[in-house]
Amino acid sequence: MRPGRSSRPRTRTRPKHDDAVEGFVFAVDRGRYGIQLGTAAVTAMRARELGRKSVVVGDRVSLVGDTSGADGALARIVRIAERTSVLRRTADDDDSTPEGRLERVVVANADQLVIVSSLSDPPPRTGFIDRCLVAAYDADIEPLLCLTKADLAGPAEVLDYYAELDLPHVLVRPDSDLAEVHERLAGQVSVMVGHSGVGKSTLVNRLVPDADRAVGVVSAIGRGRHTSTSAVALRLPGDDAWIIDTPGVRSFGLAHVSADSLLHGFPDLVEGTVECPPNCEHTPNDIDCALDAWVTAGNADPRRLASYRRLLASRAGEDTENQ
């Protein structure tokens, strides 16, 4: 009898971790992961077998070990499910570390990108919205334009700029009921992005009344005093939905997106490129680019072409921070 040999093949054919349970990553903080398992929140660490694969907010993972969620209990993440979408942050978000200088996935499996822009104070920045739209279309995520402070200014100008796009939008005022927003978020994993001061926190607090407490729970999974999360998912009561806030993310990276893929954010310009020479980069330096004539003929708004070209230039590393 050779016990060593008879037991080994059985281990190999048995599915690995067939007792694992599936959960949703709602927070990441320095080596600790907050995972929703049914109605329980469980803290977990990565299993060594994951290798260098990163785990991000929105990931669906398999857990083994102590999944009780009890105080001090630590489960292990043994598998990451294939992602349906990824959002990367822009490279210059965190240039203080070598890791931050590379584009990194910040959110996985989002269904919807909620682009929050105030109609006044600060005024809407269509360049930023356009950039987010490109990131959404490129990642195959549905965009939703959320226009806040509708009590201070009307949406006509912004909506006119996007008239050619089939872009859904919602308006938010302090006294508006949020029924339409709830309807848009129901059943979805939504990522919120917007500049400081546009009213994101105000909106999140109205949607998730105990948001502050939930964020506290997230901080508690970390090992240190100071948390440095760049994304956190909050569960919307009653809607079977998650809303992911991205406080540390200024915008999403587009360096991996080609000039033609950038056009996904500009469906009103796509047809105008049919007459372009092969391999046209569509920049102002491409003298035969057909987009200028397309706009001159009144087929698209010149501001849209300007915005597209600003995005092209920003990918090339030019400074467009204030566009």
Ligand SMILES: Nc1nc2c(ncn2[C@@H]2O[C@H](COP(=O)(O)OP(=O)(O)OP(=O)(O)O)[C@@H](O)[C@H]2O)c(=O)[nH]1
């Ligand atoms: N008039 C008006 N003011 C609003 C509205 N929503 C938010 N505000 C105000 O706008 C300011 C900024 O709101 P916040 O919710 O803190 O904005 P934020 O996007 O979370 O900003 P950061 O926390 O810096 O990321 C606050 O003074 C809010 O009271 C709105 O719909 N109408």
Ligand SMILES: [Zn+2]
């Ligand atoms: Zn062109």
